[in-house]
Amino acid sequence: MEYQVPRKFPTTVVGSYPKLEPAKQALRKIRKKQASPDELRGLFVEAIRGVVEDHLWAGVDIISDGEQTREDMVVYFAERMNGYMPGEWTRIFDNVYFRKPIIYGKVEWPGPLTVEDWKIASSFAEGRPVKGILTGPYTMLEWSFDLYYGDRREAVIDLAKELRKEIEALVNAGAKYIQIDEPALSTRPWKEEADIVKEALKIMLAGLDVKKIVHICFGKIEYILPYILEFPVDQFDLEFKNSNFRLLPYLKEYGYDKELGYGVIDVHTTQIESVDEIVEDIEKLMKLGILSPEKIYIDPDCGLKRLPREIARQKLKNMVEAAKIARQRW
């Protein structure tokens, strides 16, 4: 039962979703070393099923597993890859910490990391495509400590080679959409940094017949925009709503012509965007006259993990309604 993704304004998600109760329970047990992730598979399956049900209820076209097994986007991969060891507590804000991972040897892919979750999500998806999502090599390095490579480019390239194996595993399992998350790139928006990421993306994505997406959020994306346009990807998925669509004029200025994941849902506020508001925000992009509706994917700014579930669900539903209206209008 192949699902037909709408030709115009397909809707999607960036990836993470609020942790549902079974996932919370499981992560708590893992943290307290009371059980291994494998023993808790059932809880995670239940959580992923809940996420997929919410996505289907809202009517999202291209969905995700909600990253229910990932406590943190970097730590999840770091804890499982060879060459990494768990770090000590490092502050992230206020009195909140994460175990910032440490690279202490050559990084190595240990075998599939996200494929199982992807398969579970797909099994509940009623034919809708599920995005394969992984944290990119640049962010993996920037948000870890490095005691082995010393050279940033070298570390990123090695990570890219290993993460390519994960992408291949996802593609072999049937994933048609691959998204690489690189939020750290916007924090160092210089050409030399973008060049490292470009090289890494070539390694990860060359020759694969899938939709290739890079997600970047936070920061002043306008500074890297001219450099990332040369990345070997089909689509950038970017934040717009939270930064009040500041980026729009730059898209025109730099002749943006790739597909665009257009972030119209603010993930930092519990205020639910109304359908009308989202339609108006889509209009802002349409008015620029730079992209046809076929190239515009409607989605939230970023992952929804920090929102309460009820709010996240409703935000997605309004987003889908708005996209339906947009399809009639443009």
Added chain:
Amino acid sequence: MTVWGMILGAYPRSRLARYTLRDRERGILDYTQYTSRLLMIHSEIIGVQKAHGLPVVVDGMVDWHDIFRPFIKRWKNVSIDGLLRYFDNNFFYRIPVFTGEPDPLEPVWLPRIRQFKNLAEPSSLKIVLPGPFTFVNLSQNASDLSKTELAESITSILKSEIELVKEESVFIQVDEPLVGDRRLSKEEVEEYLDYWNEIASLSSENSAIAIYFDVPRKEVFDIVLESKFKYVSVDVIDSKRRAIELLEKTGLPGHVPVLGIVDARRIHEDSLDDELLTMIKKLSKESHEIVLTTTTWLDLIPYTYALKKTKILSKFVDIVSEKIGLEKRILWR
């Protein structure tokens, strides 16, 4: 000609510190229990710096959630909003929101200086203030004040912080990390020279301006060099090539160089290579005094590594003293 070392800013929280703050938030510790625990934690940090022969020490500031928070908590007409990424770190600060003219209810530093002065002796304590440029531009202005009025107002409060501790022989450091943003133009910073000078002239012999996370453009750095701060602190490691280029081009005429040469954001064992030694040697010909420091605050790495970095800094002071022939200073005053 002398060389000495100091840590640039706050220390990270040890396990005890994390639990102390958490238990206070949860109401498990009362105010007295909380302050006596904090005293213990800060004493340890001061002790570590003294043991490593640092003539100027920070109290550790482990109770600060970010550089602005202790100030705005004590000022009227400022609240805090959501989290925003702090420069290129995986660390977030809460955005100060000014709803009117800020009005201090109590000072941040005076009570700390009173509390830690004896503990620090014979070393001197350092007070660290968020500079007006960084403060204004990393905040949200929801008041009727113009940006200039807000900058003036913040400057005058920072000045009052210094006035209150002036008699105490403390080292004063004004942090302007945003000045290091390489995208800034001269015009964006120029206006702040007056504010810096108002602050610096209160205590010109013992005040520093600290720029970190990145290296400013030359035209912006030239404005910093016009300021009356005796000490100018630069992050030499994060963009090493650009930092060395800048310092070779401009030097630090009329100022004492404070060189961030211990990487405070990464945990590897630092090394003092020939390139750095050559640069330090060159700068030491133009200044009777060289200060070595960490590239930024130590609170972005885990506590155990912060202790290691303190040791590395002290070792670097020894190396520079030996190899360049500068006298190592153990007392600042």
